[in-house]
Amino acid sequence: MGVNTQRDHASPRRRVVIIGSGFGGLAAAKHLRHADVDVTLISKTTHHLFQPMLYQVATGIIAEGEIAPTTRVVLAEQRNATVLVGEVVEIDLAAQKVRSHFLGRTTTTGFDSLVVAAGAEQSYFGNDQFAEFAPGMKTIDDALEIRARILGAFEQAELSEDPQEIEKLLTFVVVGGGPTGVELAGQIAEMVRGTLKGAYRRVDPAVARVVLVDGSASLLQAFGQSLGEKAARRLEELGVQLLLNRRVVHVDADSVTVHAKDGTDEVLPSFCKVWSAGVAASPLGGQLAEQSGVKLDHSGRVEVGPDLSLPGHPDVFVVGDMMAVPGVCGVAQGAIQGGAYAAKAIKAGLAGADPASRKPFRYWDKGSMAAVSRFYAVVKVGKVEFGGLLAWLAWLGLHLVYLVGYRNRVATLWEWAVTFFSERRGQLVVTVQQGVARTELKNLRHKLAELEKAAAPPTA
């Protein structure tokens, strides 16, 4: 394979490289559709991911295809855009090049303008060893893995005769009380009490314990005290146990240990754990910091200028979950608006505008929503806050509108109708690959590393 540099030749048109196919990257690409530029979007997945609905894939409501349209098909008609699949491993600001890897193949792509929108990964706050036992909720693979673990727990419980083991298998712990954690805990509760009701003979899914742990005193911090309490009450009605003011201090294959503010530790025996407690921006931010002297915040986000560019590099923008902009937390709207802003700045540059004349990026907070359960959501738009069925209908409508670009709006509406009215779920498939092989892969990697370490000469 080796290196190929076909994308490195001088182009008569301005070369815009976008890293990432999430909300930020895709928005930037689309806003450049009428611009006289060559856009190259580089992404490590072949799809754009509608991440806010990932929990619905994990809990079997919708198929992964409904929230993950193929990026190059989305951009097929935009003739100035090229999609390259690959993981960006190096950004070279001085040489204006980006290097990416895909299946052993290295590609170098030159740029005149760069939009870095590589997103964020799950953060375990320095406890990366938790990841093996408590997957995050950032990718389609994560969602399918979590689906396999939820259903795998019940299958094992059905075969077990040991009450302690059954308790462990039927305790589901979600760490993190933000929208993803709240929505996932709500769905697991509805799934076990509705969808799976009567499907087992020895185990009653209704006795399953769903626990939501958060370090702070209330859920949904970004929504304010009142909505947080509404969501908490709704979850408790569904039977979710809330452990607030608790910090997770240990996670292993069989348990989670939470540390309360009063100093006591509690061990929760649990087979299936999900981590949605924190994010860390893409490590590409570190490369930008090294080469430009820009600072990163505590989540690894890049402290960009008011025009989302790197100080001293007016043609390099950082958007989405990677940008540190006061007042913008890691939500889709922030990324979409950031990507659009960068595209507009690039277009202004084509028309001869001076980067110094750029108006600062202004985030328009369109509000926040979280669907706690079927028929119940909480919505905050400016000072307007409400929870309940009306909020849920608003959530439903808005999410369908945002799916407009994708052909699956009808399919999704149908799947929702089925699940919300009948409690059935159409997408409960567990593949061998997600259910068993992923664990085996981890074990083999580990074993091999140990064998290689043991075989290596001690001086090496």
Added chain:
Amino acid sequence: MGVNTQRDHASPRRRVVIIGSGFGGLAAAKHLRHADVDVTLISKTTHHLFQPMLYQVATGIIAEGEIAPTTRVVLAEQRNATVLVGEVVEIDLAAQKVRSHFLGRTTTTGFDSLVVAAGAEQSYFGNDQFAEFAPGMKTIDDALEIRARILGAFEQAELSEDPQEIEKLLTFVVVGGGPTGVELAGQIAEMVRGTLKGAYRRVDPAVARVVLVDGSASLLQAFGQSLGEKAARRLEELGVQLLLNRRVVHVDADSVTVHAKDGTDEVLPSFCKVWSAGVAASPLGGQLAEQSGVKLDHSGRVEVGPDLSLPGHPDVFVVGDMMAVPGVCGVAQGAIQGGAYAAKAIKAGLAGADPASRKPFRYWDKGSMAAVSRFYAVVKVGKVEFGGLLAWLAWLGLHLVYLVGYRNRVATLWEWAVTFFSERRGQLVVTVQQGVARTELKNLRHKLAELEKAAAPPTA
């Protein structure tokens, strides 16, 4: 973990154990719904698989959930049925017990009547080393793997500058001219010329070469000469290249070698290969043969008596792809009817009927259908044969009817409407797990086995 034997106690009711959740096993279970028996269905997957539509998952038309409803949810209302997930590793006819494994857990289940419906695997006719390079089409994992390989080939071609490599990446070889091979080749051709049209910038998917190889002189042997020729013409119109009278003699990562009847060999450079050429019945047939003296045919199928039972074991039935019954090839209808027959025989036994009085199993051939492309199928019902749009409409209607039991009929109809009219496909997601990790897993297993072999003392 360890062994548990909770299902081994004497039951006041007759214990019927069914191995397999395919067409045969599920039909047997459902036909026992009003019988005064305890049914235990043991299956290594959590889902029932509508295998005839698997090629549509592989080519991104439908989501896996649409053809793989969770078995225990399907049987939730049937209170006399219990579903156990596990791979059956031992059948003990003398002790009337079945032993199964799931995630390190062993379960032993006693039976009074046994229905063995464990199906068939892909057969490589003694060349199992081909499997790594040319996956079969028997499971959801297979279909998702093939989807990842098809799309992965295009992604790599888009990054390549080497014309020879691009030729290899854009040559798709399907081995086996039965319904699965024909339908898959047709769909790959439609996908590359329709769905993917315009999605790549350097590569034109329309130049992709789709090759269908078969050892005999015509396609769709079971449909007869005339329909086989119709299907062949339709595939050729779609640009599929037919290599008939060719036997595959070698497959590796980069190529397929076919041997023609005139003695010449041809090497086809190809990255993505699919094997749908043959089947071998589940190895559980070997255990039955050993313990009962029954014979297996050349495909490993069990030569059952006229009542589908094992000679000398009137309470042990073998149905579906595992049964060798003259005139019944491995199709869904044969399995469904076999499962239903076994259930009826068990019910008759409850009423005191003598096994010797059983009427022989009679297969009612309801006909065969294959959807060669959108708007074109071939249908054979008795002496009636036709191909074209009308046949395709018949195929469409019948497959929807057969999906009735599943809630996804509406979803599937919608997905079909989208794909057949707009050529778009909603399910093109490739997960890391299917796209990359499966290969890594194989490599690691191989490497580890070699290391362990090297580390073992030579005398061991």
